[in-house]
Every structure is written in structure tokens, then in C-alpha cells.
Amino acid sequence: MTSVETLGARNQQACSTRTPWTKRERILLIEDNPDDALFLRRALESVPNLELIRAETLAEGTALLESDPAISLVFSDLGLPDSDGAETADAILHHAADKPVIIMTGSDDLELGEDMILRGAQDYLVKGEFSLAHARRVLRHAIVRKNLEKELFAARRAAEQASLAKGEFLAEVSHEIRTPLNVILGLTEVLMDESWTNTQSEQLQTMKRAGDSLLSLINSVLDLSKIEAGRLDLVQADFDISELLENFIDLVALPGRKKGVSVSLDLVDPIPCVVTGDSNRLLQVLTNLAWNALKFTESGGFVKVEVQPHARDQIRFSVQDSGIGMTEEELLRVFDAYEQGSGGRANGSSSTGLGLPLCQKLVSLMGGDLRVDSQRGEGSEFHFAIPLSPKGQRSWPAPSDGKGEQRSVLVAIRDDQERGAAIRALRHSGWLASAANGPQGIEQALDRSPTNGFQACLLDCFLMDELAESTIDKLRRSVTRVKVAVLPSPRETDLLRCGQLGFEGTIARPLTPSRLQHGLHRTQSSALRDQQAAECADGRLDPSARILVVDDVKDNRSVVEAFLQSTNHRLDFADSGERALEKFRPGAYDIVLLDMRMPGISGLETARRMRLSERDSDHSPARIIALTADAFEENHRESAAAGCDLHLSKPIQRRTLLRALEDASPRPEETVVEVEPEIAALLPSFLKNREKDVRQARQALGSDDFESVETLGHNIKGNGSVYGLPLLSHLGRQLEAAAQSRKSERITSCLNQIADLVKHTMANTTGPTETKP
Amino acid sequence: MKKILLVDDDKDLLRALGARLRTSGYEVAFATDGVSCISAAVKESPSLILLDVGLPAGDGYKCLEKLQANLQLNHIPVVMLTGREGPAVQERCMREGARGFLQKPVRKEDLLEVIETTLVQSESSCAS
Known part of the structure; x- marks a missing residue:
């Protein structure tokens, strides 16, 4: 009732x-x-x-x-x-x-x-x-409370929506800014290649620098808004951490040298060689931190990067500087986005205030916690440890002199940080290292030299000219095997001088553990060096491709034209998907550079229709390179699904474009090196097997079985040149590398090239083997 | 005629290297894994073994170790073949008793030169 x-x-x-x-x-x-x-x-x-x-x-x-x-x-x-x-x-x-x-x-x-x-x-x-009063009070409070809750909820919803809208707005605006920036940066790069007065070329450099920093700011904004929207995914893959550190220290060393700040990398304890993680994001964090450190360090100071194993499967990174440091108040706000320290302590990313907040967010995405220790006037240290599970241990050969004794190396380097790091790195790999910081130190070290003498010596080029004749003589006599000079950059005059002093090799700064090892080792086996040089030459072939450039913005087409002016490529242009499809015929172009965002028929649709028209043709398919101003991963996947082989993000750098074109260019047909008739007779069955390899690799790729692809690439690398096909070996190596880094697009492109090459070679070699003498 | 035992799981590579060595005046025997390498070495008693580091079942290092441990076989010089880059592999091979080393992709001149030098060296060391 x-x-x-x-x-x-x-x-x-x-x-x-x-x-x-x-x-x-x-x-x-x-x-x-x-x-x-x-x-x-x-x-x-x-x-x-x-x-x-x-x-x-x-x-x-x-x-x-x-x-x-x-x-x-x-x-x-x-x-x-x-x-x-x-x-x-x-x-x-x-x-x-x-x-x-x-x-x-x-x-x-x-x-x-x-x-x-x-x-x-x-x-x-x-x-x-x-009581009655009690009941009334409870009722009253409950209603008021509930109403307030509703208001709060509505307010929060509104705030969240506003924040989301802000994120979307930022992403959209950044995207829109990248497109014209593409044009500005590209044309600046082109202009820089021409001859100008000193003032003009300085102005151009300034323009380029400003453009670059604007680009990095926009990228930071994009990243931050993606993180806030929960849309930034880490890409987990195996990578060689020493290679990453080398790339990183190279990026930082040059600006450091220009500013007079010594930049050093110190591997305090051995770390695993290959680890699993997001190498690009790690590199981004490290460079951001190091640039930030450089910015606040005066000439004569140092920036020191320390890397060491941490707790179980973690690696700790630390970036220290001897800069101006921060007050306690600044420390509290250093990771707040859009904040800058009152003392002028800005936050990386060219003082946009976004670098450090972005680093902190990225580090926490990677499972770590970015912290900072600093005192005003005492420098700063940013450090974090993230899980990077090891896939393989660096196994540098323990240097021995063949009689089971350890080898000794004399490290004569002036800078304390650099020398310390070099000595530690060499000790980790089994060397007995002695230190010297100047001519006197060298004399003393040579006098106290170990019983079997020094087997190697690293000499700082800054010390080279300070050594007395007698010291040099002594050095030459007491170092039995390898003498390697440490150079800032391999300049002709320095190299000549090293040769005169009896040095067999050089190592470029900044020093890294693997550079030290390679430097010492390379000098020992010059045969290996010759082979490497020969292999490099294998891959360098002069490309000439017919390229169709499709972009609705005239300026963008001009940038590509300017970039490719000095190459052998033949260019054709279309200003819309419709025009592109009119021009496109199977076999008419080797490469299509295709803008994805066009009015009318979109880039994606254009690519799809091009692929459709190629389906029943005998011509080998064109390589379609997608160009977008979007940096989002999903767009890459979309364009790949539409039939694009490669994906380039705007603004395109000239180097990136050239490399992509080189990868996509048809190779000259005369790649077959002459081989013995006995081997030539084996060629048809060999090529059939490679066709099988390509099919297998494509299948493996379909089920994300990168290891099988890697093995196939490895084998192709091994057997190609024996059959007189060095290019095939080269492609095999590229395939292997692409599979190691799990880059599906690269793999597809390698496989296409291998398939093409095999098909071509088949067509060209069936005749001659029958009519052999 | 000197006989060379080629050990690699890539049959195409075996065929080509075999053809190449035959034209240069060597006799050739093949094995495609570590186990058959040992039995082929015993049966054929080659003058030299060219051994791939990256064999599938029981890798090349293991095979090298077995060859070194076998009193009947350890006098046969072994030249290691590898597709891995970097000096680490070479150092390890040499440390574990290989006499020579070839990096894939193998160039013809390198192949013959390394084999010849290794053969000459092992003969002179046997003689002395």
C-alpha cells in the first residue's frame, strides 16, 4: 500500500x-x-x-x-x-x-x-x-550533501571535458604548425647549401636553429598531450644499449665542445649489452636532461652521464652538471609544466618549460621515477632507474697476450672525468689500465711500467704537442703493440701527426666503452677494417628512380624538388589524388611520395587505388612512401594497410628523405659479380630457394615471428655474395637488422627489394648458364 | 689433394663454397650440423674444417669444443665462419682454439687466402 x-x-x-x-x-x-x-x-x-x-x-x-x-x-x-x-x-x-x-x-x-x-x-x-530533531537534521544534511555532490560532479565533468578539449586543441594546432614548419625548415636547409657571406650563413643557421627548437617544442607539446590523454604507448623492443649511449653522447658532445663544457659518459659497472625497452623514449629523456644540464653549465664546467646496473634488471642513469644549481624553491617546481624557475632555471626543450615535465612523465611511463638533487651554485644531478631486462651480456674479449697474462694499457688523457671513465671502461673489459694526465705523468708511468711493458697506449691529442722528443721515443719503444690516439675529430693534420708519432689508429671523442674496445681492436686487425670498408661500398649504389610527388600544397612539392635537385632522380608532380591517379600507371614510377592529407581523394585512398591498378600487371609495384604531418603510430599502421611501404613524418629532413629513397630505389641491374661457372650453374636453384625465403619471411612476419625473419636475413647475408650477389648479402643484413629491431615496415621493404632482386637476377641469368663455354 | 670439411646449416652456402673450393683444387666434404661434423671429421679426416659459428642444434662453439677435446681430431685446424658482426666473436673463436676466422659474407679471395695460410701454418707447426 x-x-x-x-x-x-x-x-x-x-x-x-x-x-x-x-x-x-x-x-x-x-x-x-x-x-x-x-x-x-x-x-x-x-x-x-x-x-x-x-x-x-x-x-x-x-x-x-x-x-x-x-x-x-x-x-x-x-x-x-x-x-x-x-x-x-x-x-x-x-x-x-x-x-x-x-x-x-x-x-x-x-x-x-x-x-x-x-x-x-x-x-x-x-x-x-x-529524536524528531535528530531525524530532521539527518534528512536536511543528506539532501544538502547530495546536492553538493551533484554540483561537484558536474563541475568536475566540465573541467575534464575542458582539459580534453584543450588536449585535442593542442594536438590539432601542433599538427597544423608542423606543416608550414616543414616548408620553412626544408627550404632553409636547401638555402644553407648555397654560398653566402658569413653573416648571411650565420643568419640562416640561426633560422634553422630556431626552427628546430620550435619543432622540438611542438613535439614536446604533442607528447605531453598524448601522455595526458593516455595515448602514448611505449614501443618495447630489443636494443643495444651501448649503441644508444654512443648516439646519445654524440648528440651532446658537439654542443658541449662548442660551449667549452666537457661531456663524459661513465659506465661505472658493466651493464647488459642488449636490453628490452623503448630506446627512442630513453634517448629522448637522456638528451633532454643532458641539453638541460649543458644549458646551465658555464664554459670550463662538466656534464657527466653515469650509467650503472641498479636493482634486479634495472639500469640507473644519472646526468650531473657543474652548473648553477637550483634553490629549494626551484627544486619543488622543476617538474611542473609551463613553470620556469625564478632564477632563470628553465626546463630544457629550449627553455619552453616542457622538457623536464615530459622527461618525468616518460620516465614514469617506463617504470621509473625521475629525481633531482641540487643546491644553488653546486650543480645538479638528475637521476632515474628503469627496468631494462637484459637479453645478452656484452662479452668483450678478455685481452690477453696469449700467455694468459693480462694486457696493460696506458691511458694518457688530460681531462679527469674523461680519463676516469675510460679507465673504468677498460678495466671492465679486462685491461690493466694505468693513468697519466700530462707529459710528466707519462714519463712516470713508463718508468714504472709493468714487467711485460704496455701493450697499448691511448694518447690524448691535446697532449701530443707537449711531449718531448725523448718521451715520444720512450713511448714508441715501451708500448709493444697498439698505440691509439684520442682525437676530437679525425682532422687530416692530426691524422698525419699521429702517423709520424707512430700511432696506428685513432679513436674519436666522445669516448665510449665500445669505441675504446673497437678502437683498440680495430688497430690490431686491419684486415677486418678493409673488409668493413669493402662491405660499405657494396651498399652504396647510385640511385636513379622515377618519382611521382603527390602533395596539394605547392610549397611542400617545392621542398621535395629542392631536396632532390642534386640527385639523379627524375621527378613528376601531382597536386591531388585525382591528378596522381591520372598520371599513375603500373610500371611508370619506381617511387610515389604521397601526402596523406589532401582534399578530394585522400592519400590513403590514392594508395589503395594505385595498388589495385597494379594487381594485374606484370610490372614490379612502385614503392609508395606516405608523407604525413601526424606523428601518431596508428596513422603509420593505417597507411601500411593501404599499401604504403614506408612512412615519413613531416617536416621531412633532407637526410631522412634521401635515405628512404635510397632504400626504395631500384638497384642497377648489373649487380651480379662474375663467379665461377660452377657456381653460376647453381644459381637458378639458389634463387628459387631465396624466393622461398621471401615467402617464408612474409609468413613469419604475418604472425609476428621476428626471430624467423632474422634467421632468414642472416642466412641471406651469409650466402648472397658467395653467389656473386653482394647486394643480396647487403639486403640480407638490412633484413636481419630490421627484424632485430622489429620494424615491420622496414622488413616489408627489405623483402620487396630482395624479391625484386631475385626476380631480376633470374631473368638475367637463365640465358648465359646454358651457353657457357 | 687436400680435403676440406665444410660445416654449415645453409645448404646453398655449402654448395657454393664447395664449388669454389673444388675449382681451386681442393677436395670437399660436407656436414650440416655439429653431430655429423664430428662423424664426418672422423670418416673423412680432412686437412681443414670450415665451421659455421651459428649452427642450429648445438652451436658452432660447442662443435669446436668437441673437436678440440677429441685427441683424434684436435690436430685438424678449424677456421670459423660467422655472420655475426663485431670483434667479440672473432676473439672468442680464437680463444677457443680456432686457427682462422672468416666473416660472412665471405669474399672469394678471403676464403682462399685464409684457408691457404691456415694450412701452411698448421703444417709448419706440425713439422717443427
Whole structure:
């Protein structure tokens, strides 16, 4: 039975000012006991603007809740004819999800009452213990609380939507900025190649620098908004960490040298060689931190990067500088986006205030915590440890002199940081290292030289000219095997001087463990060096391709034209997808550079139709390179699905474009090196097997089986040149590398090239083998 | 005529290297894994073994170790063949008893030169 009655009608006028709500509130009372119901009704009588409806069972109550949205609050007994206890509470709380619920419990059920609040009830009343005033207060508070909650919720929703809109706006704007920036940077690069007066070329460099920093700012904004939107995914792959550190230190060393700041890399303890993680993001964090450190370090100071194993499968990175440091107040705000320290301590990314917040977010995505220690005037140290599970241990050959004794090396380098790091790196790999920091040190070290003398010596080129003739003589005599000079850059004059002094090799700065090892080793086996040089030459072939450039923006087409002016490529242009499809015929172009965002027929659709028209043709398919201003991964996947072989993000750098074109260019046909007739006779079956390899690799790629692809690439690398096909070996190596780094697009492109080459060679070699002399 | 045992799991490579060595006046025997390498070495008693580091079952290093441990076989010089880059592999091969080393892709001149030098060296060391 449901009863509806209006309460407080009599004194509504008088009391209206005392109620915290203005509209009429309808209250549902679920109570089977008429006495309890009456008591509560009496309690609420004096409250104005209330309307009470009553249900006697749970079923009746929930039915009312479902059918009557005007109910704004529920009083409910727990013990009802059709339900009891927590069951009642859960059912009501479920049906009255957005309404305040006040539970009435028996006097012995205090704990149950507390429990109800945990389950979501606004309050509870213990039967027989509450007064009329108490009940009114509970009611009043519950309604006010609920209304406030609603307002808060709405406000939060609005704020979240605004933030989301902001993120989308930022992403869209950054995207729009990248496109014209592409043109500006590209044409600047082209201009820089021409001859200018000193002032003009300085101005051009400034333009380029400003453009680059604008680009890096936009990239940071994009990254940050992606992280905030939860859309930034890390790419987990195996990578060689020493290679990464080498690339990194190269990026930082040159600006460091220009500023007069010594930059050193110190591997305090050996770390695994190949690890699994996101190498690009790690590189991004490290360079950001190091550039930041450089910026606040004056000439004569140092920036030191330390890398060491941390807890289980973690590696700790630290970037220290001897710069101006930070006050405690600045320390607190250093990771806040868009904040800059009051003392001029800006946050990387060319003082945009985004570099450090981005680093912190990236590090935490990678499973670490970026921290900073600093004191004003004492320099700063940024450090973090992230999990990078090892895939293989660096196994440098333990140097021995063949009689089982350790080899000794003399490290004569002036800079303390650099020398320390070099010595540690050499010791990790088994050398006995002695240090010297100047001519005197060298003399002393040579006098105290180990019993079997020094087998190798590293000499700083900055010390070279300070050595007395006698010292040089001594050095030449006491170092038995390898003498390697340490150079800032391999300049002709330095190389000549090294040769005169009897040095067999050089190592370029900045020093890294693998550079040291390679340098010492390379000097020992010059045969290996010759072979490497020969292999390099294998891959360098002069490309000449027919290229169709499709972009609706004239400036973008001009940039590509300018980039490729000095090459042998033949260019053709189209300003829309429609025009491109008119021009495109299977076999007419080797490469299509295709803008993805065009009015009319989109880039994706253009690519799809090109692929369709190629399907029934005998011509080998054109390479389609997608050009976009989007840096998002999903776009890469989309364009690959539409049939694009490669994907380049705008703004395109000239180097990137040239490399992509080189990869995609058809190779000259005369790549077959002459081989013995016996081997030539084996060629047809060999080529058939390679066709099988390509099929297998494509299958493996389809099921993400990169290891099989790697093995196939490895084998092709091994057997190609034996059959007189050095280019095939070269492609095999590229395939192997692409599979190692799990780059599906690269793999596809390698496989296409291998398939082409095999097909070509087949066509060209079936004749001659039959008519052999 | 000197006999050379070629061990690699890539049959195409074996065929080509075999043809090349035959034209240069060597006799050739083949094995495609570590186990058959040992039995072929016993059966054919080659003058030199050209052994791939990256053999599938039981890698080349293991095979090299077995050859070195076998009193009947350890006088046969072994030249290791590898597609892995970097000096580490070469150092390891030499440390574990190989007499020569070839990096894939193998150039013809290198192949013949390394084999010849290794043969000459091992003969002179046997003679002395």
C-alpha cells in the first residue's frame, strides 16, 4: 500500500526561509511497521516543502524508485517482509544510485549502520534512539550533501571535458604548425647549401636553429598531450644499449665542445649489452636532461652521464652538471609544466618549460621515477632507474697476450672525468689500465711500467704537442703493440701527426666503452677494417628512380624538388589524388611520395587505388612512401594497410628523405659479380630457394615471428655474395637488422627489394648458364 | 689433394663454397650440423674444417669444443665462419682454439687466402 501525503503544509510559509532547498522534495519511506512510519512522519511534519510516500515492502519500494524519478531521498528500514539486512540495503542503494539513502536499523545493529555508510548510504538512524530533531537534521544534511555532490560532479565533468578539449586543441594546432614548419625548415636547409657571406650563413643557421627548437617544442607539446590523454604507448623492443649511449653522447658532445663544457659518459659497472625497452623514449629523456644540464653549465664546467646496473634488471642513469644549481624553491617546481624557475632555471626543450615535465612523465611511463638533487651554485644531478631486462651480456674479449697474462694499457688523457671513465671502461673489459694526465705523468708511468711493458697506449691529442722528443721515443719503444690516439675529430693534420708519432689508429671523442674496445681492436686487425670498408661500398649504389610527388600544397612539392635537385632522380608532380591517379600507371614510377592529407581523394585512398591498378600487371609495384604531418603510430599502421611501404613524418629532413629513397630505389641491374661457372650453374636453384625465403619471411612476419625473419636475413647475408650477389648479402643484413629491431615496415621493404632482386637476377641469368663455354 | 670439411646449416652456402673450393683444387666434404661434423671429421679426416659459428642444434662453439677435446681430431685446424658482426666473436673463436676466422659474407679471395695460410701454418707447426 502506498500513501502520499504532503507534510508541513501548515507552516510552509513561515519556515520556508529555513530550508536549504527550494524545490519540493519527494521522499520515499520504506517501512512495514506502521508505528515506526508514524514516528518518522511526525518528525518530518515540521519541515516545509516535503512530500512523503510510503512503501511497505522492498519490491514496492524499488518499483516506486524505478517508476518515479521525482523521488529525491529514501528512508528505509532494513527488516522488511520480503528482505532483510544488507540485502535490503544493497537493493535500495542499487535502485537509488543517485539519490541519498538513509537507513534505519534496529537498536542492536550499530555496526550494521556504519557498514551501510561504507556501502554508500548517506546516513543511518537507530530505531528507538533518535529524536524528531535528530531525524530532521539527518534528512536536511543528506539532501544538502547530495546536492553538493551533484554540483561537484558536474563541475568536475566540465573541467575534464575542458582539459580534453584543450588536449585535442593542442594536438590539432601542433599538427597544423608542423606543416608550414616543414616548408620553412626544408627550404632553409636547401638555402644553407648555397654560398653566402658569413653573416648571411650565420643568419640562416640561426633560422634553422630556431626552427628546430620550435619543432622540438611542438613535439614536446604533442607528447605531453598524448601522455595526458593516455595515448602514448611505449614501443618495447630489443636494443643495444651501448649503441644508444654512443648516439646519445654524440648528440651532446658537439654542443658541449662548442660551449667549452666537457661531456663524459661513465659506465661505472658493466651493464647488459642488449636490453628490452623503448630506446627512442630513453634517448629522448637522456638528451633532454643532458641539453638541460649543458644549458646551465658555464664554459670550463662538466656534464657527466653515469650509467650503472641498479636493482634486479634495472639500469640507473644519472646526468650531473657543474652548473648553477637550483634553490629549494626551484627544486619543488622543476617538474611542473609551463613553470620556469625564478632564477632563470628553465626546463630544457629550449627553455619552453616542457622538457623536464615530459622527461618525468616518460620516465614514469617506463617504470621509473625521475629525481633531482641540487643546491644553488653546486650543480645538479638528475637521476632515474628503469627496468631494462637484459637479453645478452656484452662479452668483450678478455685481452690477453696469449700467455694468459693480462694486457696493460696506458691511458694518457688530460681531462679527469674523461680519463676516469675510460679507465673504468677498460678495466671492465679486462685491461690493466694505468693513468697519466700530462707529459710528466707519462714519463712516470713508463718508468714504472709493468714487467711485460704496455701493450697499448691511448694518447690524448691535446697532449701530443707537449711531449718531448725523448718521451715520444720512450713511448714508441715501451708500448709493444697498439698505440691509439684520442682525437676530437679525425682532422687530416692530426691524422698525419699521429702517423709520424707512430700511432696506428685513432679513436674519436666522445669516448665510449665500445669505441675504446673497437678502437683498440680495430688497430690490431686491419684486415677486418678493409673488409668493413669493402662491405660499405657494396651498399652504396647510385640511385636513379622515377618519382611521382603527390602533395596539394605547392610549397611542400617545392621542398621535395629542392631536396632532390642534386640527385639523379627524375621527378613528376601531382597536386591531388585525382591528378596522381591520372598520371599513375603500373610500371611508370619506381617511387610515389604521397601526402596523406589532401582534399578530394585522400592519400590513403590514392594508395589503395594505385595498388589495385597494379594487381594485374606484370610490372614490379612502385614503392609508395606516405608523407604525413601526424606523428601518431596508428596513422603509420593505417597507411601500411593501404599499401604504403614506408612512412615519413613531416617536416621531412633532407637526410631522412634521401635515405628512404635510397632504400626504395631500384638497384642497377648489373649487380651480379662474375663467379665461377660452377657456381653460376647453381644459381637458378639458389634463387628459387631465396624466393622461398621471401615467402617464408612474409609468413613469419604475418604472425609476428621476428626471430624467423632474422634467421632468414642472416642466412641471406651469409650466402648472397658467395653467389656473386653482394647486394643480396647487403639486403640480407638490412633484413636481419630490421627484424632485430622489429620494424615491420622496414622488413616489408627489405623483402620487396630482395624479391625484386631475385626476380631480376633470374631473368638475367637463365640465358648465359646454358651457353657457357 | 687436400680435403676440406665444410660445416654449415645453409645448404646453398655449402654448395657454393664447395664449388669454389673444388675449382681451386681442393677436395670437399660436407656436414650440416655439429653431430655429423664430428662423424664426418672422423670418416673423412680432412686437412681443414670450415665451421659455421651459428649452427642450429648445438652451436658452432660447442662443435669446436668437441673437436678440440677429441685427441683424434684436435690436430685438424678449424677456421670459423660467422655472420655475426663485431670483434667479440672473432676473439672468442680464437680463444677457443680456432686457427682462422672468416666473416660472412665471405669474399672469394678471403676464403682462399685464409684457408691457404691456415694450412701452411698448421703444417709448419706440425713439422717443427
